[in-house]
Amino acid sequence: MARTSRQAEAAAPKRQYALPDVYERKLPRVMGRLKAAEDFDFNWGRFDAWIQFRYQENFYRFEYSIQKSKERNKENPIVKELHYGSDCFAVLVLQLEALAGMVEKGIYDLSVWVSGMKYLPPAVEIPSFFRALGFDRIPESCEKVNIQYKQKAKMLHPDAGGDTADFEILTRAKEQCLQYLGKGERSHG
DSSP: OOOOOHHHHHOOOOOSOOOOOHHHHHHHHHHHHTTOSSSSEEOSSSSSSEEEEEEETTTEEEEEEEHHHHHHHHOOOTTTOOOOHHHHHHHHHHHHHHHHHHHHHOOHHHHHHTOOOOOOOOOOOOHHHHTTTOOSSSOSHHHHHHHHHHHHHHHHSSSGTOOOOHHHHHHHHHHHHHHTTOOOOOOOO
């Protein structure tokens, strides 16, 4: 027997908070109270949410997920287990709103609280083919890949006493680098 949409709706976990558009409208006001209204961003999806903003020239990012809420609920049953990413977003907005209230009342100085929480973007893992060419980060152009390839090829080319297998690995790495950078061009030499 197929489930009707009403049965599926009844079986779905209940939303803990209002619809996300309520919190999307509230967030700019909260950020204004925190003096971060000019430069903030947010996103929420099925499983998580984040809000990032600039405060005193530094970026901060707050994230919350369904998984984190489940883990916290196991440790402390007072913490609600969430089932929707939009509820995670609501939690973030409400917590920032509470923080704004503390700052406004002089209970706490935001700069002290966030000083140890600067947002650093996650480290970008460099693909091995860039490392094979001697790069320690992804280059900004195909030209740099070609220059690096030519320098290494001079040493690894079989005519210069290099190993054929090493030269083939280098050439394959160059092609992968160019493809990764979106050019897909194949230059020989």
